[in-house]
Amino acid sequence: MVLELFQYEFMRNAFIAAILASVVCGITGTYIVIKKIVFISGGISHASFGGVGLGYLIGVNPLITAIPFAVLSAIGLGIINKKTRIDEDAIIGIIWSVGMALGLIFISLKQGYAPDLFSYLFGSILTVTSFDLILMFVLDVIIVAIVYLFYKEFLSISFDEEFSTVIGIPTDALYLLLLSMIALSIIVLIRVVGIILLMALLTIPFLISRQFISDNLRNLMISSSIISAILVIIGLLISYALDLIPSATIVLILSIAFIFVFLIKNSIPKSG
Amino acid sequence: MNDQKKTVLELKDIQVSFNNNIVLDKINLSVKENDFLMIIGPNGGGKTTLLKVILGLIKPDKGTINVFGKNPKEGRSLIGYLPQYSVFDRNFPINVFNVVLTARYNGFKRYSKEDKNIVIDVLKSVGMLDYKDRQISNLSGGELQRVLLARALARKPKLLLLDEPTVSIDVKTQISFYKFLLKVREKMTIIIVTHDIGFVYSYIDTIACLNQRLYYHGPKTGGLSEIKKMYGIPVELILHDTPYRILGEHK
Structure with a gap:
């Protein structure tokens, strides 16, 4: 049955999108959870909706216009966070809503109905185009390259930012780079599960692999990516079989898998 | 004899305030090579702030700091720093070896074989080499403290700053x-x-008391009554190994 599905281009694209998305879920998701910046990431994600709206308005692929929105809100959040004494979560709340508001304004300025608005908010993995895939691939390559180059710096600032500053690591610049990388990762995920649901993909695969791996960031990234790919594809197949919305099904499958793994892992008495 | 030693650290008229509250005021401190200085003071007295000023993490409102004759940002490459242990996420996915290895950061290039050998050496010196593959949540408070000390020493520092190093560990x-x-x-x-201040050890050369102001005493038996003044309560100080009272009985 699965092989039959590959006859359809939309299904092939969906599978490729699932795998491209899983790369960032594993890599970026690991940093988001260990550095405890889940909510910053949520803020960046919602702020990127402003870019989606702008894309509609000026007739450009909304993913393209979402990139500067996401990156600029990430850098803005980072700078405000480091340079001012305003509470971080208050700023996140503001950027979160302002981005959404801008998006709505842009969309309302455009005459007529915005047909696939929902696909950016809640994802639409079955309508991913070849262009989307190329964009996702390029962003994946950039993200993998950043992590390859700055692995030891990111590890250090995630573990102990203050000590990292003391030993001469440019922590502020690297923090902004990390946030920008998160912004790019969010763009990769928008088509798959949408702005509103994507935080589940950035957190759950890591939390599952964290149940098995405790001491090696690289292995956590790789295993989180694999777990993500498997679960997203399972979710996709189930949604197809049961005629459910794919993004919501994927998120629910991820959550169920996490609860399942967590319960099993924590009900077995620890040895030694 | 002391005069021949080089000055390692010099603070002049340092003032730091947060939100208009003065945390450190008129701090003057001069520390020489191989000094062993203990700064004691109550919680909230500005101790950690003082260390952060020395490390260049906090910019003072007034005053000058010299670390090895340079400003803190340049001088701190010669400082080994042991932060208060509560700042850590014990569940962070990292093992002992890699915690210490982070201290060998030296720009963009990868860690060398030599860096790894230094890590092995310092772990051996603090007696934690057997634990090198352990995830840090599997360490006791004392073990983690030794790992963090190894991390500070892995910088090959000339000045070691320790922030509340014994707070989380038992007396032994x-x-x-x-x-x-x-x-x-x-x-x-x-x-x-x-x-x-339960323990002040005989090999500590100098004691200074910090509570917004710094009272620097030079030789340790000098002005211990200042401690009482600062804490506002009677304080007993016990010397290393053979406990006896330095200060007279408080009445």
Whole structure:
């Protein structure tokens, strides 16, 4: 049955999108959870909706216009966070809503109905185009390259930012780079599960692999990516079989898998 | 004899305030090579702030700092720093070896074989080499403290700053911790800040008391009554190994 599905281009694209998305879920998701910046990431994600709206308005692929929105809100959040004494979560709340508001304004300025608005908010993995895939691939390559180059710096600032500053690591610049990388990762995920649901993909695969791996960031990234790919594809197949919305099904499958793994892992008495 | 030693650290008229509250005021401090200085003061007295000023993490409102004759941002490459242990996420996915290895950061290039050998050496010196593959949540408070000390030493520092190093560890471990410092002090200057004045050890040269202002006493028997003044309560100080009272009975 699965092989039959590959006859359809939309299904092939969906599978490729699932795998491209899983790369960032594993890599970026690991940093988001260990550095405890889940909510910053949520803020960046919602702020990127402003870019989606702008894309509609000026007739450009909304993913393209979402990139500067996401990156600029990430850098803005980072700078405000480091340079001012305003509470971080208050700023996140503001950027979160302002981005959404801008998006709505842009969309309302455009005459007529915005047909696939929902696909950016809640994802639409079955309508991913070849262009989307190329964009996702390029962003994946950039993200993998950043992590390859700055692995030891990111590890250090995630573990102990203050000590990292003391030993001469440019922590502020690297923090902004990390946030920008998160912004790019969010763009990769928008088509798959949408702005509103994507935080589940950035957190759950890591939390599952964290149940098995405790001491090696690289292995956590790789295993989180694999777990993500498997679960997203399972979710996709189930949604197809049961005629459910794919993004919501994927998120629910991820959550169920996490609860399942967590319960099993924590009900077995620890040895030694 | 002291005069021949080089000055490692010099603070002049340092003032720091947060939100218009003065945390440190008119701090003057001069520390020489191989000094062993203990700065004691109550919680909230500005101890950690003082260390952060020395490390260039906090910019003072007034005053000048010299670290090895340079400003803190340049001078701190010669500082080994042991932060208060509560700042850590014990569940962070990292093992002992890699915690210490982070200290060998030296720009963009990858860690070398030599860096890894230094890590092995310092872990051996603090007696934690057997634990090198352990995830840090599987360590006791004393073990983690030794790992963090190894991380500070892996910088090959000339000045070691320790922030409340014995707060989370039991008395027996504290004693071995101080004995270890006694060995290390031959190679570097050590500054300890703590509110824990239960133990003051005989090999500490100088004591300073910090509560917004710094009262620097030079030889340790000098002005211990200042401690009482600062804490506002009677304080008993006990010397290392053979406990006896330095101050008279408080009445």
